[in-house]
Amino acid sequence: MNPDDVENLLRRSGRPLEPPARLRRSVLRVPRGPLPSRRTLWRVRIAAAAAALVLVTLGVVAVQQLTAFRPVAAVTLVGPPGTKAVAEVGPPSGPNRPVRLVVQHLQAGGQSYYELWSLAERPPMMLTSFMTDASGSCTLTFSMPASASWNDLVVTPQDQSSSYLLRSSR
Amino acid sequence: MKVERLAGGQAATHFDRITEGPLAEAADGELLKQIASGSEEAFQILWNRFGAAVYTVCRRRLGDVGGAEDATQETFTSVWRRAGTFDPARGSAAGWLYAIARNAAAQLVRRGQTGSTLAVLSDQTADQEHDPVMGLALHAALTRLPPTEREVLELAYFDDMTQTRVAERLRLPLGTVKTRTRSGLHRLARYLEDTQG
Numbered sequence: 614m615n616p617d618d619v620e621n622l623l624r625r626s627g628r629p630l631e632p633p634a635r636l637r638r639s640v641l642r643v644p645r646g647p648l649p650s651r652r653t654l655w656r657v658r659i660a661a662a663a664a665a666l667v668l669v670t671l672g673v674v675a676v677q678q679l680t681a682f683r684p685v686a687a688v689t690l691v692g693p694p695g696t697k698a699v700a701e702v703g704p705p706s707g708p709n710r711p712v713r714l715v716v717q718h719l720q721a722g723g724q725s726y727y728e729l730w731s732l733a734e735r736p737p738m739m740l741t742s743f744m745t746d747a748s749g750s751c752t753l754t755f756s757m758p759a760s761a762s763w764n765d766l767v768v769t770p771q772d773q774s775s776s777y778l779l780r781s782s783r
Numbered sequence: 784m785k786v787e788r789l790a791g792g793q794a795a796t797h798f799d800r801i802t803e804g805p806l807a808e809a810a811d812g813e814l815l816k817q818i819a820s821g822s823e824e825a826f827q828i829l830w831n832r833f834g835a836a837v838y839t840v841c842r843r844r845l846g847d848v849g850g851a852e853d854a855t856q857e858t859f860t861s862v863w864r865r866a867g868t869f870d871p872a873r874g875s876a877a878g879w880l881y882a883i884a885r886n887a888a889a890q891l892v893r894r895g896q897t898g899s900t901l902a903v904l905s906d907q908t909a910d911q912e913h914d915p916v917m918g919l920a921l922h923a924a925l926t927r928l929p930p931t932e933r934e935v936l937e938l939a940y941f942d943d944m945t946q947t948r949v950a951e952r953l954r955l956p957l958g959t960v961k962t963r964t965r966s967g968l969h970r971l972a973r974y975l976e977d978t979q980g
Contacts, residue, residue, distance in 0.1 A: 619975065622917060
């Protein structure tokens, strides 16, 4: 090997490429223990992200399951043809219990407010008041006392507690 | 540069002087010997000397940056683990490193971890211009040159500048550029002769 050979070799070989700084850091850590490759690191990151997503999804599902409305009774209230309501009563939660009321075609546009009463209570107990949309329908959820009866429910116009628009069948 | 210069325990007393001590000037084979005995300093010097050269080989063989990084990492991991298997009687350290790098690149291709195909892994297609081991050794030898000699050689041979142009660029007398060029070429020739054994 003489300087002329070196000159030729230099011309043919070209400039070496500069390795990235992260590669240098990664290589110089080799003596301190095995390191996962860059691709392995990415796989670990992706797997961790996927696991986190699964956990979050499971958590959301679990919360939904725990907080889902599970009725223990359903009371149908009927009135003029085509008009009805269903009150689904949930299990007690402390001193109250949840109720979901689904009302269909209740005198569309006829009233501003309606009231739901439990006539089995003495005196009768107003459980909630509500409004309907333009078609006379609505769905609402509310709480009623856990000890209150749902055996005789009625829907009345506001401030007309003796005028029953819908009533549960007894 | 001869191996005997670092024989015995003498080298161990200078391990802390990585860039200036005797170990920094050690021959490639001696560095591998020290690495086999667990010297991180020798490993770092070997990286400084061969890192860019091995990375360049891997880039040229594989074509993609990610694959080249993985192959280079794999190469130096193998060097750390298998330095004790290097036998100077069977070939140069540069040739040994080149074989490891080539195998690391081939493994990546076989495992489908790079966009390259096995077809690009033949020496004929990947390094058709010159002996790839000599190219690797040359790039490594360049890192051992004094910076003043290295920069004139790089400008002249990699950037294809005339010596006059190099002198203008570096604001040096033309005679100095010629001296440094000549000195650098001789030094490189000596390093490469050592490499070839």
